[in-house]
Amino acid sequence: MSQSHAPAPLLELSGITLSFQAVKAISDIGFAVQPGEICALIGPNGAGKSSLLNVINGVYQPQQGSIRFDGVVRQRMNPHDAARRGIARTFQNIALFKGMSVLDNILTGRRLHRRSTWLEQALRLPRARHDDDVQREQAERVLAFLRIQPWRHTPVGTLPYGLQKRVELGRALAAQPRLLLLDEPMAGMNAQEKQEMSLFIRDINRELGTTVVLIEHDIGVVLGLSHHVVVLDYGRKIGDGSPEAVRNDPQVLRAYLGTRHTAPHRQGVPPG
Numbered sequence: 001m002s003q004s005h006a007p008a009p010l011l012e013l014s015g016i017t018l019s020f021q022a023v024k025a026i027s028d029i030g031f032a033v034q035p036g037e038i039c040a041l042i043g044p045n046g047a048g049k050s051s052l053l054n055v056i057n058g059v060y061q062p063q064q065g066s067i068r069f070d071g072v073v074r075q076r077m078n079p080h081d082a083a084r085r086g087i088a089r090t091f092q093n094i095a096l097f098k099g100m101s102v103l104d105n106i107l108t109g110r111r112l113h114r115r116s117t118w119l120e121q122a123l124r125l126p127r128a129r130h131d132d133d134v135q136r137e138q139a140e141r142v143l144a145f146l147r148i149q150p151w152r153h154t155p156v157g158t159l160p161y162g163l164q165k166r167v168e169l170g171r172a173l174a175a176q177p178r179l180l181l182l183d184e185p186m187a188g189m190n191a192q193e194k195q196e197m198s199l200f201i202r203d204i205n206r207e208l209g210t211t212v213v214l215i216e217h218d219i220g221v222v223l224g225l226s227h228h229v230v231v232l233d234y235g236r237k238i239g240d241g242s243p244e245a246v247r248n249d250p251q252v253l254r255a256y257l258g259t260r261h262t263a264p265h266r267q268g269v270p271p272g
């Protein structure tokens with residue numbers, strides 16, 4: 001007798017509830033992210049999207065619920081543990097070292113992969129020098145992948161906004177994550193920059209096999225890029241499915257798509 005087994009989700013949230021004193025940011029939310037998918041979290045301002053990313057990478061501890069990542073269930077995890085287990089993220093407001101070069105910012109994403117001790121580094125021992133070479137080589141790969149080599153020695157703060165967002169993506173990518181959390185990676189970009197960023201995210205997903213959870217307000221981008229969409233409204237999940245299913249869900253249309261944000265088909269990347 002043959003049995004078919006669906007692959008285990010890489011990430012599974014169940015019953016997540018998070019309150020900030022009187023404000024219930026997230027109420028009883030559960031969903032699963034399959035390995036290799038791009039999952040978009042959408043919803044109006046204040047719906048709880050960023051809070052949910054902060055729960056996934058351990059910045060916030062939910063009062064209820066559990067998170068299973070890569071088969072291990074946990075109630076509590078700090079961002080350092082999350083990073084060690086393969087979860088990297090970018091932030092809504094760029095969080096780079098503005099005075100440092102692009103390369104040095106990317107290298108900060110390699111911190112967890114260093115094998116030499118601080119003493120070996122301070123004494124410039126051969127092991128530390130070898131470690132530097134390895135990290136630098138990996139950083140150069142990221143620069144090439146995101147086509148930001150021409151700016152490798154440029155201080156990040158002097159770059160245009162769209163490039164800074166790309167460097168932030170690069171720093172997260174340098175950690176070689178299994179799960180990449182992107183908080184509004186295209187916020188504030190013009191149509192061409194959004195298109196470029198969408199294509200980089202797609203390449204990361206397809207070529208490197210990285211699973212992605214992203215928050216995005218531009219519905220055209222979301223529908224063109226993602227395999228799976230989760231819709232939040234007032235801290236509750238009101239939709240969960242393929243982009244086609246979600247786009248036709250009357251409850252979602254009522255709460256979100258038809259009213260407060262860009263209509264479908266207006267912008268975004270062409271279908272894959």
Ligand SMILES: Nc1ncnc2c1ncn2[C@@H]1O[C@H](COP(=O)(O)OP(=O)(O)OP(=O)(O)O)[C@@H](O)[C@H]1O
Binds near residue numbers: 023024025044046050
């Ligand atoms: N640190 C905090 N302290 C108190 N309340 C918070 C905190 N963070 C978020 N909230 C509240 O939780 C709710 C959800 O906020 P959250 O930022 O997660 O929403 P969002 O969907 O990401 O919104 P946006 O699209 O505007 O970024 C909001 O009512 C917000 O005011």
